[in-house]
Amino acid sequence: MARLPTDVETEIDRFCNNIKQNTYTRSVDIALATIYILKKLIGESKWSNASELITLIRSQAHRLNQGQPVDSITFNITRRILKLIREVSVRIIHGKNEGSDISLTLQAVLNDRTATSTINDDDHTEENLQPKKQQTQNSITETNPINNIEGGVSVLRLKPELMDDLNWYSSEIELSVKNLSQQALAHIHANELILTLGYSYTVEQFFKYAASKKRQFHVFILEHAPFFTGHKMAINLSQLNIPVTVVTDSAVFAIMARVNKIVIGTRSLLANGGLTAKSGTYNLALAAKHYNVPLLVCAPTYKFSPTYLPSFDPVMCNSFPSPENILSYESIFQSSLDIVVPMHDYVPPELVTLIIGSGMGNAPSYVYRIVSELYSAEDNDLERLQKESLK
Known part of the structure; x- marks a missing residue:
């Protein structure tokens, strides 16, 4: 070479x-x-x-x-x-x-x-x-x-x-995020109460486009502890006069009965329709399933991946930042506790209602067809080759 x-x-x-x-x-x-x-x-x-x-x-x-x-x-x-x-x-x-x-x-x-x-x-x-x-x-x-x-x-x-x-x-x-956000009016209806988790640039643009077209709706934002990125989302949306309410993560099940739909972003969308997203998304999806609340995922096409993840491996498929936000290094309990701070959750496809991409929305079961059109089958082994090289 x-x-x-x-x-x-x-x-x-x-x-x-x-x-x-x-x-x-x-x-x-x-x-x-x-x-x-x-x-x-x-x-x-x-x-x-x-x-x-x-x-x-x-x-x-x-x-x-x-x-x-x-x-x-x-x-x-x-x-x-x-x-x-x-x-x-x-x-x-x-x-x-x-x-x-x-x-x-x-x-x-x-x-x-x-x-x-x-x-x-x-x-x-x-x-x-x-x-x-x-x-x-x-x-x-x-x-x-x-x-x-x-x-x-x-x-x-x-x-x-x-x-x-x-x-x-x-x-x-x-233009992918802009094109995706232009579908907002088809999914956000008048006087709806919409729930989201933390901060997502794609979801923020999705809400902003709907608000720019005079669509009236209210957003509940889970604060996404211990990083509290939901506070940033609340500030950005409130500046556009979008009614927002910040909710603690522990109250997700209590407020779910009032919610019309959930709109979240994703880090990676897998070929089986499952996804990896910020921590807390799995609990949110389980609560939505219990109350039959639609879960909509905003995912530009460059996040579509041909890989499968039937079970979430918290070590190989996650990242772990410093636990300083949860327990200070100066704490007297620091030496006796093991604190794990996973950044992401895996959400299986049966908990997802609709994938909103750069084109029209699709069911999770259709993701594999989109993936087959985006990539060549002979290039689907890149992750496997990387894992083998690390052994």
């Missing part, structure tokens, strides 16, 4: 340090920073074809995701760009324009070549057609695997089109 340019190495190191120091306050900032680094890697690194570029990006994926035990945003952005590389490669090979109605995949290329080779064969009898087609397909698969198709696209043809697609993708990420 060729050595990365010094500027790219510096940008990657800076990005990793910013992640470890929690410099990025919003998830969209992490997504845009990841796109910027990968654009720099594509533009300044040495590679001769699409296959080499894919290998180069995959080799840096684990490094970029360091310090993100819960968030899969960097992996998701990397997967999406890898699929863009494959799509651009196929588009160049087939000469299809970006706006073509024909959806092409690399497997479609193989099937097309197989059919062409079979039809042009001299023997067209019915009994020989299927064997020859199977033989031809096996021959193509052996001699022209997918990597060879990607290897047939040179850097001179691939880079300009790929950069255009990456610029478009970056703009899509920047």
Whole structure:
């Protein structure tokens, strides 16, 4: 593997340090920073074809995701760009324009070549057609695997089109929260009482858009102890004259009967429709299920992950900040207590009512279809490879 340019190495190191120091306050900032680094890697690194570029990006994926035990945003952005590389490669090979109605995949290329080779064969009898087609397909698969198709696209043809697609993708990420918030009027109705947990930039914009359209509603905000990020949400919404009430986390079950719906954000949306969100979300979801209160999750598409998490591992899939907010280090009980402060909860899909993405809302059971359209199946193993490298 060729050595990365010094500027790219510096940008990657800076990005990793910013992640470890929690410099990025919003998830969209992490997504845009990841796109910027990968654009720099594509533009300044040495590679001769699409296959080499894919290998180069995959080799840096684990490094970029360091310090993100819960968030899969960097992996998701990397997967999406890898699929863009494959799509651009196929588009160049087939000469299809970006706006073509024909959806092409690399497997479609193989099937097309197989059919062409079979039809042009001299023997067209019915009994020989299927064997020859199977033989031809096996021959193509052996001699022209997918990597060879990607290897047939040179850097001179691939880079300009790929950069255009990456610029478009970056703009899509920047507008994702705005596009999501514009669905607020379809979900927030007049004089509703809506419950949320802590602070979420996406949920804040969701409420702000509804308020800007003169929709009247009241927001109950769980304060999200011990970090009390709900206070920030209350201040920001009250400045827009949105009626708010801050509620202690322990009162969530008591007030649930009065709530019309719940709107929350998420850190990562998994392929089975489950999600990882801030601590306290699981208790909130259980109370909502008991009272049959709809639970709506705001999740831009860059948070959709192809991974599954059937059971939440509090060690491998969480982060633990200092317990200073709960018990001071100067306390006389400090030496005799073990204090664990998990940052996130896992919420299974059966507790989620609706996923509000950048497009229309979808049921949790439909998330896997969206994921299959966003990413290529051969890139779904990035997290597994990272875990194996840590053993």
